[in-house]
Amino acid sequence: MSKILILNFGTSHDFIDSINLIAAQKAEYPRSQIEVMTFKKFEGLTPIINHVHKFHFVDEKMINQILENPLYSDAFAINQFTQDLEGCLGESWDKVINYANDNFSSYLISALESHELIGSRIDSNGIVRSSNQWSIYQNFVASQLNRQVLSKAFVRNHIAEIPLHSCYETIKIHPDYSMVAGQNFNRIRQMNGSATSIVIGLNLNNGHDGYQIDIDVYSDIIETLSDAQDFAVVLLLSGENYQRQMANELNKRFDNKLISINIDTIALPSVLSNIDTIVSSSNDQLAIANLMEVRTIELRDAEAKTKTPLSSFNGNYIIYQNEKSHMASDITLALNEEFGTQLPIDFLNTTNPTYKVVKDDYGVFQTQIRGDINIQEELRYHIERSFFLQLFGYPKNASLFEHIKENTEPEVLVSFVSHLRSELTSTVKILLATLRSLKGVKTSKSNLNSFIGYLDNLILTGKENTLVSSCIRLFEGKIENINTNDIDSNIKAIEDNLFELKANLQILTNIMSDLTDNEKQTQERVIQTE
Amino acid sequence: MDERNSQYELQPSRNGLTVPIINGVYLHSIYNPAKEAEAFANSQEKNLKYKNKVLILGLGFGYHIEEIAKKLNSMHSNYEIIILEPNKRLVEDFIAARDFEDKNIKIICKDKVKQLFENLEFIEFLMSKPCIIKHDTSFILEKEFFSQFLSYQAPQNTIQYKSLLSERSKELFDNFGAFTFKQNVQNILSHGKIESQGQYLIMALSELNKSYKKGISNE
Numbered sequence: 001m002s003k004i005l006i007l008n009f010g011t012s013h014d015f016i017d018s019i020n021l022i023a024a025q026k027a028e029y030p031r032s033q034i035e036v037m038t039f040k041k042f043e044g045l046t047p048i049i050n051h052v053h054k055f056h057f058v059d060e061k062m063i064n065q066i067l068e069n070p071l072y073s074d075a076f077a078i079n080q081f082t083q084d085l086e087g088c089l090g091e092s093w094d095k096v097i098n099y100a101n102d103n104f105s106s107y108l109i110s111a112l113e114s115h116e117l118i119g120s121r122i123d124s125n126g127i128v129r130s131s132n133q134w135s136i137y138q139n140f141v142a143s144q145l146n147r148q149v150l151s152k153a154f155v156r157n158h159i160a161e162i163p164l165h166s167c168y169e170t171i172k173i174h175p176d177y178s179m180v181a182g183q184n185f186n187r188i189r190q191m192n193g194s195a196t197s198i199v200i201g202l203n204l205n206n207g208h209d210g211y212q213i214d215i216d217v218y219s220d221i222i223e224t225l226s227d228a229q230d231f232a233v234v235l236l237l238s239g240e241n242y243q244r245q246m247a248n249e250l251n252k253r254f255d256n257k258l259i260s261i262n263i264d265t266i267a268l269p270s271v272l273s274n275i276d277t278i279v280s281s282s283n284d285q286l287a288i289a290n291l292m293e294v295r296t297i298e299l300r301d302a303e304a305k306t307k308t309p310l311s312s313f314n315g316n317y318i319i320y321q322n323e324k325s326h327m328a329s330d331i332t333l334a335l336n337e338e339f340g341t342q343l344p345i346d347f348l349n350t351t352n353p354t355y356k357v358v359k360d361d362y363g364v365f366q367t368q369i370r371g372d373i374n375i376q377e378e379l380r381y382h383i384e385r386s387f388f389l390q391l392f393g394y395p396k397n398a399s400l401f402e403h404i405k406e407n408t409e410p411e412v413l414v415s416f417v418s419h420l421r422s423e424l425t426s427t428v429k430i431l432l433a434t435l436r437s438l439k440g441v442k443t444s445k446s447n448l449n450s451f452i453g454y455l456d457n458l459i460l461t462g463k464e465n466t467l468v469s470s471c472i473r474l475f476e477g478k479i480e481n482i483n484t485n486d487i488d489s490n491i492k493a494i495e496d497n498l499f500e501l502k503a504n505l506q507i508l509t510n511i512m513s514d515l516t517d518n519e520k521q522t523q524e525r526v527i528q529t530e
Numbered sequence: 531m532d533e534r535n536s537q538y539e540l541q542p543s544r545n546g547l548t549v550p551i552i553n554g555v556y557l558h559s560i561y562n563p564a565k566e567a568e569a570f571a572n573s574q575e576k577n578l579k580y581k582n583k584v585l586i587l588g589l590g591f592g593y594h595i596e597e598i599a600k601k602l603n604s605m606h607s608n609y610e611i612i613i614l615e616p617n618k619r620l621v622e623d624f625i626a627a628r629d630f631e632d633k634n635i636k637i638i639c640k641d642k643v644k645q646l647f648e649n650l651e652f653i654e655f656l657m658s659k660p661c662i663i664k665h666d667t668s669f670i671l672e673k674e675f676f677s678q679f680l681s682y683q684a685p686q687n688t689i690q691y692k693s694l695l696s697e698r699s700k701e702l703f704d705n706f707g708a709f710t711f712k713q714n715v716q717n718i719l720s721h722g723k724i725e726s727q728g729q730y731l732i733m734a735l736s737e738l739n740k741s742y743k744k745g746i747s748n749e
Contacts, residue, residue, distance in 0.1 A: 075699070078735070081735055
């Protein structure tokens with residue numbers, strides 16, 4: 001029986017996301033014993049997680065309160081820390097997975113005894129080591145992206161070499177709660193006069209990104225749905241005062257006829273399994289609903305710093321708020337699309353970007369279906385996704401490129417390709433100079449410093465926020481991950497990576513060719529073979 | 531001779547309640563300690579409304595504490611009171627004469643401030659950010675002790691706090707030098723090599739602290 005430890009010291013979203021990996025690991029290796037080490041603050045979420053033999057908790061809050069306060073001796077923090085780690089330090093593991101990829105885990109993983117270390121770790125020289133190219137991607141490429149082109153869960157499952165599927169039994173549904181929830185929701189559906197009423201859950205919990213759904217948005221939705229025979233609405237609360245106030249205000253507007261459900265973590269899966277769609281900002285309830293494959297409509301602020309939604313299940317919606325007054329219409333449109341209904345819409349032409357999660361042969365992605373569009377950004381998203389999937393061994397996404405060619409204005413596509421080509425050209429020039437400089441090193445080691453200068457310049461091009469830069473950052477990660485002891489082996493490894501980079505940039509060039517119809521351009525080679 | 535209690539007596543007040551008089555200081559009103567205690571508790575009402583944990587500096591003979599407890603009981607479903615009193619004789623006399631029936635009240639009697647901060651339970655209580663209330667006459671009497679308590683800073687040097695480390699912590703962090711925790715981290719970084727499990731754990735703990743501080747500053 002293999003003993004597996006998963007270190008998960010990220011956000012609550014990371015914690016919930018890891019549930020799929022845990023289930024996948026158990027499905028692939030039924031005899032494995034899985035243990036998880038995480039923050040004590042996530043203890044409340046653990047009752048609903050399947051397949052974990054034991055949880056270990058680090059009381060981060062107490063440890064840090066002691067460390068930060070000059071009143072208290074650091075000794076107590078160290079004692080607490082030691083106590084929290086004891087269950088894992090003394091064990092010999094078959095595999096330890098650094099799931100959330102934080103610095104704390106990267107040091108901790110190196111302190112543990114294990115046959116295999118998965119993900120990032122910090123070696124004895126203080127250098128970050130990645131277990132495979134997906135881990136390098138996570139550290140050097142994904143960490144710099146504002147909008148993830150490959151979902152974190154997808155990348156992390158690949159780091160752990162476990163496929164990301166949706167058919168695993170991930171969440172524990174408590175049978176007693178399930179029975180009660182089933183009965184209650186049957187009654188709710190019957191209240192509308194039909195046992196087949198569509199139940200919409202409006203989650204009053206704020207988002208982790210600070211986004212708060214305006215009460216008027218919910219009020220408008222409720223008004224629309226109350227007039228419809230097909231729908232029943234429930235308000236979902238998790239015990240906070242502000243939610244109660246919001247529910248009270250909504251009830252005032254709707255004659256105290258609204259149904260509110262106060263859910264704790266253990267009851268949540270039972271409730272969610274009876275809801276047809278949940279409308280929510282980005283929080284734990286939405287993340288769990290997404291994992292359970294409940295339809296979600298995720299609401300986010302268009303001004304938010306990061307544009308990576310929680311929703312990753314096929315068919316889910318994400319709406320970014322530019323204009324508050326359009327939000328209810330956007331939500332209603334999504335419901336109409338989802339259920340084939342004809343709920344009335346106030347604003348058909350919204351400025352709020354609406355995305356839908358779509359599944360293809362490669363995984364899931366988000367496609368914009370409505371609202372103000374930044375076409376260059378959308379093109380970059382789809383092409384960067386396909387590019388990296390191809391780099392990591394997936395087949396070329398020819399159908400995507402065809403689709404883009406057919407459905408994008410030619411001048412927009414030409415502008416995108418020209419811009420990309422110009423970035424590529426300047427980067428390739430630096431790459432070729434670096435390769436020439438490397439030849440000099442093979443002749444004489446005295447040329448090493450000059451070569452390092454060229455290499456640094458090449459790596460510097462990865463500091464921009466462009467598709468080509470992402471490729472350079474992957475290269476940088478591979479260079480950092482070289483683990484040889486002598487100069488000749490290092491140089492050989494760098495050379496191999498430089499040629500791999502060249503090949504990768506060629507793939508990008510080929511993608512540009514696929515996107516354009518011009519035969520002359522398809523024959524043009526940016527990179528001259530040496 | 532015990533300087534703290536060079537003059538020590540217990541006198542009955544006008545209404546029969548015991549009042550300690552130590553070195554000429556009356557710890558309560560000699561006329562009506564109960565009424566004085568009630569007024570004292572009323573003056574603290576605003577503070578007690580938002581806090582159900584209270585640290586009281588000075589036992590006196592307990593009258594003010596019982597009034598505080600009554601107030602807390604009326605405002606909160608549960609509460610906790612810890613009293614700091616360095617005068618052992620006073621504590622013994624109090625327990626012998628009256629003691630608290632209320633199980634939510636606890637007396638800590640240490641004559642050195644350092645000893646208070648070696649107790650993890652007391653530290654956990656302080657970390658809950660209790661309301662701190664001075665019993666004025668007790669504070670005047672034991673000004674040095676209570677002032678030291680209020681301005682206390684824990685020793686940061688690992689040699690100084692080694693006695694507080696658990697056996698397992700000592701085992702893991704055996705190569706701590708006589709430095710602060712942060713200095714130990716700096717030493718590892720400047721050495722450029724991580725050479726033991728203990729050093730990996732020190733670095734991990736340092737990162738845990740950094741990310742916690744970052745999280746707080748983002749709130």
